[in-house]
Amino acid sequence: MKLIWDYMKLYWKRITSNMSIKLIGTMCELSLPYILEHIIDDIVPLGSVKLVVYWGLFMTFMAFVTRFLNVTANRLAVRVAADGIKKLRYDLFTKTSNLSGTRFDSFGLASLTSRMTSDSYNVQNFMARVQTMAVRAPIMLIGGIILTLTMDAQLALVLIIMLPILMGVVLFISNRGIPLFDRVQSRVDDVVRIMRENISGIRVVKALSREDHEMDRYKVTNDALAREDIHANRIMAIPGPFMEICLNVGLSIVVLLGAVRVDNGAIEPGVILAFLTYFNVILQAVMGLNRIFVMISKATASADRIALVLSDAPDQLVLDLARGDVPEDVCIRFDHVSFNYFTPAGSEDESARSAEAKGIRSMDKVSDQPIDRNELEKEEGRILEDISFDIKRGQSLGIIGQTGSGKTTIINLLMRFYDATEGCIYVDGRDVRSYEKDGLRNKFGVVFQNDIIFADSIYGNIDFERGLSYKAIRKSADDSGASEFIDRLEGGYEFKAAIHGANLSGGQKQRIMISRALAGDPKILILDDSSSALDYKTDAALRKAIREDYGDATTIMIAQRVSSVMSCNNILVLDDGRMVAYGTHDELLESCELYRKIFEHQMKK
Known part of the structure; x- marks a missing residue:
């Protein structure tokens, strides 16, 4: 909830002005039953039609003023909420764009999407409604009680006795609402994930005629969301009927006691009419407070999820790292680098997000069964182990290996999308962790896989x-x-x-x-399997152009084709995250059996 107040404080002048307008409008609304009681009990007995018309016109004027001020306050509240959520979404988008690869995987794309959409909507709805309802409901409640006490204290006591019971029920249920709505938003993450997978992969789904399977998978997740949503709203709906019953019972008691007191001459008939109106006002105020607590529960759950992203620590910048014993002519050095994508052990929720980030399509999460951490580790076990090599300025390095051998991971570490688990990576003699983000990445021109x-x-x-x-x-x-x-x-x-x-x-x-x-x-050019859709002629022309026109650039070329990397100064052969061999094309043909097999398989086709 602190997150919401921090953003609302930015517009405190407008909010103060808006709440002042709402306060005046609410006070005018409270005066209407009092004016009606005055007309019935004090003006009508005088027998003056002129005074009745005068007070009737005055009451009509106050009704118009009430409506105008309330509408104005509501419109201003919507504008403030729109401006506040616009800034919040921008900050969330900026933060998301700058998350490290590890943290992005930890949250998951689907979860970040739902935080940007449904969670921010819940916060916006709260921002808009709290500016008006937080003024109107308490003022109507307190003002209604005070005015009824001035009219007849004995009848007002009926209501006062019931209020603590009603408020206790509201507070008790509201405290249970926050974790319930947090679970609802987690289910929204699941729905967004499956929708995103199917929209992006719709051609594959259609090509394999798996529409029915995907519809069933979506139905399971959507049903789980519906169950959580129904359960949360069912719990939060309990106070409403309970309040209505209590207040209507109290209203019946007021009518009976009021009739007796009118018959005894203790109060005037207009007081009963005003009392009934104020009772309805107080009922609406209490119901309004209940709605506020429901919104608080939703908004708090959503704000906590957003705050978790906004408060995420950025990549640590270590300015005092030693330069390392890197020769001046070396542009890039990997020094005994190891890496594991697996997120360290944590909560089940963190494990689920990590599984989602890696694309594990498991029904366990949907059915509330815990994820098998051994299976999770197996899925996330794509590692690099003890990788060391140098690339001199202006030279080229080809990286080749089977799918999943860690080729792209090397690029992710070099550009510091992730930090190495062990070892150091140097660019121009500096540890990549000592660079400002733009200072490092502006050196690169890159085509990702x-x-x-x-x-x-x-x-x-x-x-x-x-x-x-x-x-x-x-x-x-x-x-x-x-x-x-x-x-x-x-x-x-x-x-x-x-x-x-x-x-x-x-x-x-x-x-x-x-x-x-x-x-x-670019100073460093990275081509990650960027020629897979090019014919051999175009691929060869590209490599020639790079040599002739970008000879000063240090080039890293990741490819499945031997023909794409064989002209590089050196070639790195990877297998299951391990460095199998490193050398020129001719050297590898002589010394590396894996490289030789790849070469013979491709070139003899």
Whole structure:
């Protein structure tokens, strides 16, 4: 809840003004039954039609003022909530964008998505409603009690006796609501995860005719969400009927006692009418307080989930790390580096998030059964073990190995998406942990294995808001071979790519992504399986262009094809996270059986 107050404090002047308007409107609303009682008991007996009309018009005026002030306050509250949640979402998006790879995996993409959407909606709804209901409900409750006490203390005691019981029930149920709604939001994470998987993989689902299977899987998760939501709302709904019963019983007692006191001449009939109105006002106020506590339960659960992301510690920057014994001509050094993706042992929730991050599609989480940590470790056991090598400035390194051997992990560690479990990684003689994030990553031009084309023009996809010149973009497109098809597109570089490049072929997308990496004239160029969709001719032309036009750049090329890496200065052969061999193409043919088998298998096809 502290998170919500911190963001609301930014708009305290507007909130104060808004709550003042709501306070005046509520006071005007409270005056209406009192004015009615005055007209019935004091004005009508005088027999003056003029006074009745005058007081009737005054009551009508107060009703209009009440409505105007309440509507104004509600609109202002919505605006403040919209501004507050806009800033909160921006901060959450910024924080999410800067999470380390380990922390991103720990939260999980589905969970981060639901925190950005449904959780932020719960917080926004609370921000909007609390500014008005937190004023109206208490004032109507307290004001109604005070006014009824001034009219007839004995009748007011009936209500006063019931209030502690009602408030006790509300507080007791509300305390149970926070963990219930936290479980609901966890189920929302599950639903978002399955929806995301199916939307992104819809072609695979259709190609394998697995629509029914995926519908069943979604149904299980959706049903689990529905059960949690129904259970939470059923518990939170208990105070409502209980309050209505108590207050209606109290209202009946007031009517009976009031009738006796009117018959005895102790009070006037207008007091009974005003009392009934105030009783209804107090009933609505208590129900309003109940709704506030329900919103507090939802908002607190959601705010805690958001705060967990916002308060996550950033990657530690260690400025005083020793330079290490790295020669001046060495651009990159891996010094006995080991790494494990597995999240350290923790809570079951943390384990579940980690499993989700790794794509483990287990029904255990949906059915509330604990996840088998041994299976989890087995799934997450992709490691690097004791990797050491140097790349000199301007040289190239090819990395080859079977799927899952740790090739991409080396890049993740080099760019500090993750920190090594053991050992050190140096770039330009400095430990990567001593670099500011931008200072390190601005050195790189990179094409990832599962890179993305954005819904933007071809020019925009290559430039990526870096302010590059048209000459640099055109040159990079020529070198990657992309200009061959770009010039044939309608609009050329202004051609609008669809989301994920759906209106482009695989080879066209890869060439655009390579152009993006080359356009910034990087100091270190990384191509992670970026030529898999290129024909041999285009692949060979790309490697030639890199040698001739980007000879000063240190190049790391990850590939499945031996032909893509055989011209590199050195080649690193990985197998199951271990460094099998390191050397030139000719050296590896002589000394590395695994490399020789890969070469013979591919080149004899």
